[in-house]
Amino acid sequence: MKLKQYRTYFLEKLTPLFDSMEAEQFFAITLEELKGWKRTDLALNPDAELSGAEIEKWNAVLGELETQKPIQYIFGKAHFYGLEFEVNSNTLIPRPETEELVEWIIAENQYKGQLSLLDIGTGTGCIAISLAKNLPDASVSAIDVSEGALATAKRNAQHNSVEVNFMLKDILAAETLPQVYDVIVSNPPYVRNLEKEEIKENVLQYEPHLALFVDDNDPLLFYRKIAQLTKTQLSSNGRLYFEINQYLGPETVQMLEDLGFVNVVLKKDIYGNDRMISCSLQL
Known part of the structure; x- marks a missing residue:
C-alpha cells in the first residue's frame, strides 16, 4: 500500500473521534x-510504499489512538519548552499553559545569578528541568509524592543534561521545606471533581488522577499548604509561583493575601483564562 493511501485510511478512522487538524497532527507525529x-x-x-511490517506498526498506533490513548503515551515522549521528556502512566503530559509559567519565571529571574529554586509536585520534571536548563547558575530541587514520577523525572534530567536534586516527599504531610529558596513553584492538583465533565475522555482514562484532581470541598488544599510552608522558607526577595485552576483565580489571590503575601500578580494564559499567580512576602 502506498503511504499516501494509508494516510487517507488513517484520517478516515480518526476523524469520527478527533477534529481533522488533530487527526492530521497524529499522522504527522506517527510519520516522524x-x-x-x-x-x-x-x-x-x-x-x-509501506511494507507489510510497517503497516502492522501503523495499525498498532492507530488502534491505540482509537481507544483515545494520548499519542504522547503511545510513543512515550512529549515536548515541552524546546526539550523532550519521557512520559508514562506515572506522569501527566506537560501542557502548553505550563510553558507560559516557565517563561514567566525565567523572564523574572534570568539576571539574578545563583538562585535556589524548588519545584513542588514535579511529575515529569518539566518545570524543574526547563528552569535548570535556562537558568544555568541556579540550584534546582524538585519534590514529588510518587516514586514512579520521580524515577521518570530523574531520567528526564539526565536526558536533558541538567542537575536537579529530586526528593520523595508528601507535601501535605510536610512540616517544613528542606531549606530557604529564592523561587518556589508548583503546579499541584487543582481540577475539582465537579469539573470532570469538562475533561477529555483520553485524560480521564489515561492520566494519573493523583496529579489531577482535588476534593470539591477544599480545592485550594495544596495551594494553602504550600503557601504556609513558603512563609517561613522563602528568601526576602524571593517569589512564589503557582499554576492555578482557571475558575479559582480571585479565591486563590484572596487566600494568599489572607496569609500575608503581597505583590500578588494574577496572569491569564494564551487562551484568556486565569492560569498563573506569583507573589512575595515583601513589597
Whole structure:
C-alpha cells in the first residue's frame, strides 16, 4: 500500500473521534516516529510504499489512538519548552499553559545569578528541568509524592543534561521545606471533581488522577499548604509561583493575601483564562 493511501485510511478512522487538524497532527507525529519523515518528505515521495511490517506498526498506533490513548503515551515522549521528556502512566503530559509559567519565571529571574529554586509536585520534571536548563547558575530541587514520577523525572534530567536534586516527599504531610529558596513553584492538583465533565475522555482514562484532581470541598488544599510552608522558607526577595485552576483565580489571590503575601500578580494564559499567580512576602 502506498503511504499516501494509508494516510487517507488513517484520517478516515480518526476523524469520527478527533477534529481533522488533530487527526492530521497524529499522522504527522506517527510519520516522524515510525519513518523518520516530515510531511514534506511524503510530498516529495508521493509513491512511497509501506511494507507489510510497517503497516502492522501503523495499525498498532492507530488502534491505540482509537481507544483515545494520548499519542504522547503511545510513543512515550512529549515536548515541552524546546526539550523532550519521557512520559508514562506515572506522569501527566506537560501542557502548553505550563510553558507560559516557565517563561514567566525565567523572564523574572534570568539576571539574578545563583538562585535556589524548588519545584513542588514535579511529575515529569518539566518545570524543574526547563528552569535548570535556562537558568544555568541556579540550584534546582524538585519534590514529588510518587516514586514512579520521580524515577521518570530523574531520567528526564539526565536526558536533558541538567542537575536537579529530586526528593520523595508528601507535601501535605510536610512540616517544613528542606531549606530557604529564592523561587518556589508548583503546579499541584487543582481540577475539582465537579469539573470532570469538562475533561477529555483520553485524560480521564489515561492520566494519573493523583496529579489531577482535588476534593470539591477544599480545592485550594495544596495551594494553602504550600503557601504556609513558603512563609517561613522563602528568601526576602524571593517569589512564589503557582499554576492555578482557571475558575479559582480571585479565591486563590484572596487566600494568599489572607496569609500575608503581597505583590500578588494574577496572569491569564494564551487562551484568556486565569492560569498563573506569583507573589512575595515583601513589597
